[in-house]
Amino acid sequence: xxxxxxxxxxxxxxxxxxxxFKDENPSLSLRQLxxxxxxxxxxxxxxxxxxxxxxxxxxxDQKMLRHGHRLWEIASRGSRASSLREAALPHMEDLVNQxxxxxxxxxxxGTDVLYLERLAxxxxxxxITKIAGRLPVHGCSAGLIYMAFAPDSERELFLSRRLEKLTxxxxxxxxxxxxxxxxxRERGFISMGGIIVPESSGISVPIFGAExxxxxxxxxxLGRGDENLPSNLPQLTFxxxxxxxxxxxxxxxxxxxxxxxPLV
Amino acid sequence: xxxxxxxxxxxxxxxxxxxxFKDENPSLSLRQLxxxxxxxxxxxxxxxxxxxxxxxxxxxDQKMLRHGHRLWEIASRGSRASSLREAALPHMEDLVNQxxxxxxxxxxxGTDVLYLERLAxxxxxxxITKIAGRLPVHGCSAGLIYMAFAPDSERELFLSRRLEKLTxxxxxxxxxxxxxxxxxRERGFISMGGIIVPESSGISVPIFGAExxxxxxxxxxLGRGDENLPSNLPQLTFxxxxxxxxxxxxxxxxxxxxxxxPLV
Numbered sequence: 001x002x003x004x005x006x007x008x009x010x011x012x013x014x015x016x017x018x019x020x021f022k023d024e025n026p027s028l029s030l031r032q033l034x035x036x037x038x039x040x041x042x043x044x045x046x047x048x049x050x051x052x053x054x055x056x057x058x059x060x061d062q063k064m065l066r067h068g069h070r071l072w073e074i075a076s077r078g079s080r081a082s083s084l085r086e087a088a089l090p091h092m093e094d095l096v097n098q099x100x101x102x103x104x105x106x107x108x109x110g111t112d113v114l115y116l117e118r119l120a121x122x123x124x125x126x127x128i129t130k131i132a133g134r135l136p137v138h139g140c141s142a143g144l145i146y147m148a149f150a151p152d153s154e155r156e157l158f159l160s161r162r163l164e165k166l167t168x169x170x171x172x173x174x175x176x177x178x179x180x181x182x183x184x185r186e187r188g189f190i191s192m193g194g195i196i197v198p199e200s201s202g203i204s205v206p207i208f209g210a211e212x213x214x215x216x217x218x219x220x221x222l223g224r225g226d227e228n229l230p231s232n233l234p235q236l237t238f239x240x241x242x243x244x245x246x247x248x249x250x251x252x253x254x255x256x257x258x259x260x261x262p263l264v
Numbered sequence: 265x266x267x268x269x270x271x272x273x274x275x276x277x278x279x280x281x282x283x284x285f286k287d288e289n290p291s292l293s294l295r296q297l298x299x300x301x302x303x304x305x306x307x308x309x310x311x312x313x314x315x316x317x318x319x320x321x322x323x324x325d326q327k328m329l330r331h332g333h334r335l336w337e338i339a340s341r342g343s344r345a346s347s348l349r350e351a352a353l354p355h356m357e358d359l360v361n362q363x364x365x366x367x368x369x370x371x372x373x374g375t376d377v378l379y380l381e382r383l384a385x386x387x388x389x390x391x392i393t394k395i396a397g398r399l400p401v402h403g404c405s406a407g408l409i410y411m412a413f414a415p416d417s418e419r420e421l422f423l424s425r426r427l428e429k430l431t432x433x434x435x436x437x438x439x440x441x442x443x444x445x446x447x448x449r450e451r452g453f454i455s456m457g458g459i460i461v462p463e464s465s466g467i468s469v470p471i472f473g474a475e476x477x478x479x480x481x482x483x484x485x486l487g488r489g490d491e492n493l494p495s496n497l498p499q500l501t502f503x504x505x506x507x508x509x510x511x512x513x514x515x516x517x518x519x520x521x522x523x524x525x526p527l528v
Contacts, residue, residue: 010274010275011274011278011311011314011315011318012314012317012318014275014278015318015320015338018338018339019338019341020342021341021342021343022341022342023341023342023346023347025342026342026343026344026347047275050275050276051275053276054275054276054279055373055374056279066342066344067339067342067343067344067345068373069343069344069345069371069373069378069380070373071338071339071343072339072340072343072345072346072380072396073373073378073396074279074282074283074335074339075282075331075335075336075338075339075340076336076339076395076396077283077285077286077287077396078285078286078287078289078290078330078331079285079290079331079333079335079336080290080330080331080333081331081333081336082287082336082395082396083287083290086395089383093357107333109319109333109334109337110319114333114337116333116336119353131340131346131350132336132337132340132341132346
């Protein structure tokens with residue numbers, strides 16, 4: 001377990017130590033931390049000492065360890081996650097107020113959707129997304145709308161993977177998925193019910209960046225059968241366009257002209 | 265610049281590399297990064313390679329480096345910052361909606377207040393707080409209300425420091441500060457105008473945790489002279505109590521009794 005001269009393993013061990021803290025266990029004893037990080041207590045003891053000096057970990061009165069605010073600060077500054085959140089939040093609030101539904105903001109991280117934000121009016125709907133939580137790409141409407149707009153090579157890679165059937169309604173057949181994604185790309189949205197838990201549905205639209213790439217996905221989470229697309233979709237689309245514009249995207253304005261003639 | 269066998273310097277260098285990314289420069293070339301982190305290009309090159317493997321840094325099409333979502337994910341999970349934010353956000357939204365003012369959530373980090381969240385209706389008020397931004401403790405109402413409720417030893421240490429006069433109205437005299445903090449502790453809030461920039465004011469109240477310790481500070485940011493305490497303070501206090509309760513605090517309920525007699 002010695003460090004290599006170039007220190008490679010230090011970074012990997014530090015990530016394991018920091019990632020051992022979760023919402024369920026925000027504070028840990030040294031021994032618990034060593035077990036969760038799967039590292040010897042002596043190694044963890046030494047690295048924790050250094051992490052405390054940097055303020056990335058702090059110790060409370062009971063000697064329990066937890067993340068220091070410094071870690072959050074470093075991660076928040078300069079993070080695309082924070083700038084996305086900040087651009088999206090006002091429009092997400094409007095969506096929650098107007099639709100009364102849950103709204104989430106997700107990004108792609110590996111083969112998952114990572115949720116950066118979630119807003120809700122109350123807890124009446126089943127919503128398994130949580131902030132900094134993940135869902136598999138094929139198990140949520142956010143992941144599927146991403147794949148609908150992804151570069152061809154990325155979509156083909158996704159379609160070639162063996163996907164787990166999470167509920168009876170999860171779509172896992174490549175041909176069926178391919179057709180679903182093609183339709184979603186054409187329409188600009190996807191509406192899926194019961195693909196991760198039977199009782200909930202999601203409607204997702206892409207959020208575009210300045211170069212037209214998909215930076216994030218905006219989702220309305222509803223009870224199964226409550227999709228009400230004619231009412232919900234226009235508002236969701238409006239919100240995603242407003243967020244995309246803040247991020248530098250210029251939607252196609254063909255056919256729209258400013259009237260130069262007087263209005264009266 | 266060699267790594268020590270125990271790898272101490274690796275962690276410190278990694279922090280310097282990750283902290284070099286800011287809102288103003290979220291993406292950097294290797295050379296820019298080395299300059300901002302004040303480290304040799306060769307060292308940065310090697311460490312960046314390892315950070316990319318862990319997903320903490322990612323490279324875009326133009327070979328520019330930026331934080332990976334994985335860094336944000338690790339920092340968000342298990343972070344007191346996220347749980348504070350999540351507990352506070354709904355009540356902060358209500359406050360913004362009801363008062364029409366800017367609202368911020370801050371915590372103490374060293375000799376600064378670190379802002380975890382800020383909500384606003386528009387940009388009509390001067391508000392120099394930003395998410396993951398900092399202000400010195402004596403330069404903001406949030407820092408002062410924290411010190412009003414801090415353990416005696418911490419307050420004495422603060423009062424013994426030499427404080428910079430940031431504006432003509434910044435209070436820096438120990439005796440004057442001591443009186444100010446005693447009054448704030450007695451009243452449960454502080455209202456300060458122009459101590460960081462001449463044109464803005466802040467009203468701050470503490471947010472308590474389960475053990476009665478101050479976990480965070482909630483602030484209404486207003487234009488100078490717009491404090492309107494009779495209208496704003498009750499709402500601010502109500503919001504901070506609601507947030508404190510979510511965090512496990514039980515406010516003193518002396519004198520409040522549930523009527524057991526029928527109401528009609």
